[in-house]
Amino acid sequence: MIIGPWLEREGPRKASILGGFLFCAGNLITALALYLKQMWLIYLGYGVIAGYGIGICYISPVSALQKWFPDHRGLASGIAVSGFGAGAIVSAKLEVALIQHTGLPTTFLIMGLGYFVLIFISGLVLRTPPPGFSPASLNDTSLDSEMHQVEMGKTVEDDESAEKSNSKKLDDDDDKKEWTLLEALVSTDFRLMYVMFFSNILFGLVAISRLSNMITDIFGKSAEHASTVVAINGGFNLSGRIFFSLLSDYVGRKNAYVLMLTCQLIILASFYFITTGGSTTYWLFLMCMWIIASCYGGGFGSIPAFLTDKFGQYNIGACHGVILTAWSLAGIVGGIVFTSVFKATSEDRDISDPFPYNVNVWWMLGIVMVGWTALLFVKPTERDRKVYKMLGRFFPKK
The missing domain is CATH 1.20.58 (Methane Monooxygenase Hydroxylase; Chain G, domain 1)
Structure with missing residues (x-):
């Protein structure tokens, strides 16, 4: 930062x-x-x-x-x-x-x-590209070329004349590429993205730190089995960083985060049923934890590109540093609140009782819902709007 x-x-x-x-x-x-x-x-x-x-x-x-x-x-x-x-x-x-x-x-x-x-x-070997650098993969007809032209201060022709003025206004305001650092950090979009990023990684942090305990306590598995599952979970964490980042290149950064946060909301809302089903829901539990790990990693992998698309490539260093403080904050808040609630609700209960874990899930569900709502108010980038426009052609308004 x-x-x-x-x-x-x-x-x-x-x-x-x-x-x-x-x-x-x-x-x-x-x-x-x-x-x-x-x-x-x-x-x-x-x-x-x-x-x-x-x-x-x-x-x-x-x-x-x-x-x-x-x-x-x-x-x-x-x-x-x-x-x-x-x-x-x-x-x-x-x-x-x-x-x-x-x-x-x-x-x-x-x-x-x-x-x-x-x-x-x-x-x-690290260095920045020379002024005016443009990769050979960009061409005049591609979506990425249009986005690159926006970065260079050029306007993008809209296919529908009725939307041309609105699209140009959005290009000038939402996809502004000459942000100063102060403008970027105090903008409403950055604050909303901070809340979104915090909520996206909160449950992932808690799940990663408590996964082994949940496997041994709730489902009665051995410590060796739990360590194997945790190692596999790390692989999903890594693959999620690449998968969701690559996906965001095609569907847009905001749309990728909508998908990640929606997956987390569904899993958190059904967590009680997953953990109270005993051995019959164990594999469903593992699948959900691996999805959570993928979304956790995907949040880290996608946020730099999201910040660059929104605030320009010369502000990414500071913006990325500032937003990563949400990671530290989530670790501190998540760890303290989870441990406090867990201790308060686990007294006089059997170690295999999932209730202390389920109680914690409810407050995390509320935070993820807040982050999901904040994301909806983040102004979409040009890439996101291209996807909306394409979907509009498949599902035209009546």
């Missing part, structure tokens, strides 16, 4: 190298803190310094990809964001092996240096 404007001025190469340095320094400070047994130093090293580093490294490649692939922004951001999740899976396995052989402080030392080497090499 703080480094976003500087990233856009200096470019992703400097930003990623700076982020790698901070992330490495945070890991090294954490190794020292563990050796000295100083908790405050862990907070400073891993919490603050490494946190700044990983945040910069997260938004740097995404910002560059939005500029290099204006015709496939969704897919580009989805692949980049899925790499973030895949790296967490790989590093977790590697860290366990290192801890067993070298100990915890040395593990942070080795991992920190390794991270810096990989990030530094990757950062050297």
